[in-house]
Amino acid sequence: MADSAFFCTLSHEGVLAVIGNDASKFLQGQLTCNLNYLSDTRSSLGARCTQKGRMQSSFRILLEPQGCFLAMARELVEPQLADLKKYAVFSKSKLTDDSDHWVRFGLSQGDAVLQGLGIELPADTDSVARANGLIAIRVSEGRTELWAPAEQAEHLHQQLKAQLPEADINQWTLGQIRAGIGQVMPQTRELFIPQMINLQAVGGVSFKKGCYTGQEIVARMQYLGKLKRRLYRLSLEAGNAQPEPGTPLFSPTHSSAVGEVVIAAHTPERIELLAVLTADAVEAGDIHVGDLQGPALTLLDLPYQLDRDREIQR
Numbered sequence: 001m002a003d004s005a006f007f008c009t010l011s012h013e014g015v016l017a018v019i020g021n022d023a024s025k026f027l028q029g030q031l032t033c034n035l036n037y038l039s040d041t042r043s044s045l046g047a048r049c050t051q052k053g054r055m056q057s058s059f060r061i062l063l064e065p066q067g068c069f070l071a072m073a074r075e076l077v078e079p080q081l082a083d084l085k086k087y088a089v090f091s092k093s094k095l096t097d098d099s100d101h102w103v104r105f106g107l108s109q110g111d112a113v114l115q116g117l118g119i120e121l122p123a124d125t126d127s128v129a130r131a132n133g134l135i136a137i138r139v140s141e142g143r144t145e146l147w148a149p150a151e152q153a154e155h156l157h158q159q160l161k162a163q164l165p166e167a168d169i170n171q172w173t174l175g176q177i178r179a180g181i182g183q184v185m186p187q188t189r190e191l192f193i194p195q196m197i198n199l200q201a202v203g204g205v206s207f208k209k210g211c212y213t214g215q216e217i218v219a220r221m222q223y224l225g226k227l228k229r230r231l232y233r234l235s236l237e238a239g240n241a242q243p244e245p246g247t248p249l250f251s252p253t254h255s256s257a258v259g260e261v262v263i264a265a266h267t268p269e270r271i272e273l274l275a276v277l278t279a280d281a282v283e284a285g286d287i288h289v290g291d292l293q294g295p296a297l298t299l300l301d302l303p304y305q306l307d308r309d310r311e312i313q314r
Contacts, residue, residue, distance in 0.1 A: 003142070003175070005109035006167040007160045010145065014074035014099035016059075016081060022092040023067035030087060030213055031061070032194055034206035034314065038063040041128050043137050045204035046070075047184070048080060053193045053217030056080055058184040058204070060145070062128065062137065069098065071145070075186040087213075103153035105160060106172040107144040113163050114144065126203060140179035143172075174265035177272050180302040182231050182262045187246030195221055196276045197262060198231040200311045201304055207312045222312060229259060229276050230306070234297040236271040236289065243273065243289050250292050251281040258287065272300070 018027055024035045033046030038061065047058045057080045059072040072080065077097050085095055107113065114121055118131040127138045134156075135147040148156050160166075176183070182197030193214075194205050200222065207222060221227060236243075242264050248257035259277035266272070275297075281287055288294040 003108070003178075005164055006171060007105050007107045007110060007113075007164045008167045008169060008172050009157070010071075010104040010106050010169070010172065012074060012169050013071050013104065014077040014097065015102050015104075016070040016072065016077050017067060017096050017098035018070070018084075018093050019067035019096070020091070020093035024063070026088055026091040026093050027061075027068055028209065029211065030084060032199065032205045032212065032214075032218065033061060033203075034209040035061075035063070035068070036209070037206070037314075038068075040130070041122075043126050043128050045126075045181070045199065045202055047194050047199055047204060048084070049194070049212075049214030049218065050190060051214060053214040053221070054190040055184045055192055055194060055197075056083060056189055058182070058197070058199065060137065060139065062135065062147075067093065069102075071104065073183065073185050074099065076184065076189065079189070101150050103148050103150055103156065105146045105148075105156070107146055107160075107164070108171070108175055109142050110144055110146075110164060113160065114146070116163070117159070140175070140181065143175050143179065170265045173263055174267065174272060177233060177263060177265055177274050178303070180231065180233060180274070180304055182274050182276075185245040185263065187244060188260065188262065191246070191260065192276055193221060194218055195227050196229050196231065197274075198302075198304075198306065200314075201306050203314065205311070206314045208314060222308065229278050231262065231274055231302075232277050232282055233300040233302050234273055234275055234287070235300055236273065236295055236297055238266070238268065238270050240271060240289070240295045242266055242271050247290060249275055249277060249281075249297070250288050250290070250294070251284055251286055252292060253284045253286070254278075254281060261289075273297075
């Protein structure tokens with residue numbers, strides 16, 4: 001169903017708002033993405049890192065006239081707010097949890113529905129279109145986020161329900177996995193640097209924007225380092241328990257864990273997941289969930305290639 005037409009409520013994520021005259025300037029020195037690339041018609045993925053380059057959160061960021069909105073795992077909004085507020089003391093910007101002010105829907109193959117709502121959204125990933133108080137964001141091929149003020153939630157839900165089958169978050173996550181877009185969850189907070197989840201390959205890291213928190217580590221890894229772990233897409237036979245984010249993965253060729261699950265979702269036939277793994281463990285091809293006796297994983301393709309030269313042009 002992940003590749004078919006449906007909609008679901010994105011209740012698993014919250015919205016962090018940074019409002020004020022200095023919002024973009026403040027965030028430019030805090031986030032991996034380049035806010036100069038944002039506009040009324042362009043959004044971006046991004047991350048907020050520690051000084052050591054470990055991601056506290058990953059998100060989609062949206063530019064609005066009064067500031068910026070960052071959509072991330074709901075449980076990460078408050079801890080991310082607490083950290084950012086420490087750096088915003090001298091900035092003319094206000095940081096709040098804006099989750100209750102928005103309703104967000106995920107649409108798969110829903111362009112006809114968007115057009116019926118008066119929204120003409122380009123096919124390009126990260127494109128943004130607005131109409132009648134609604135905001136649509138192309139997050140990957142055929143997949144769209146639709147944002148609306150909370151007071152429009154019930155009416156919009158009924159409009160969508162009249163035209164599309166309603167699905168659960170699992171179906172949306174499955175599409176995200178197939179698009180190769182990793183995400184920081186509460187269980188994996190401060191575990192990965194951005195390149196470990198291929199964030200630079202999907203436009204979430206800029207290497208030309210200048211300094212931000214954790215930038216030295218992230219840039220050094222891109223230009224000088226040899227990344228030992230990165231994101232892969234894998235599958236697990238149906239009938240096994242769906243692994244949670246952060247579940248360790250093992251290989252007989254190593255004495256300790258070779259990686260961790262990032263996100264997972266299921267179909268009737270199998271479980272699909274994104275995981276951060278060591279390249280040599282993937283090459284050996286014998287990877288198990290939970291422990292060495294756990295169920296075996298099968299490697300699947302990602303929809304993009306890693307290209308260092310292209311990535312550093314952002």
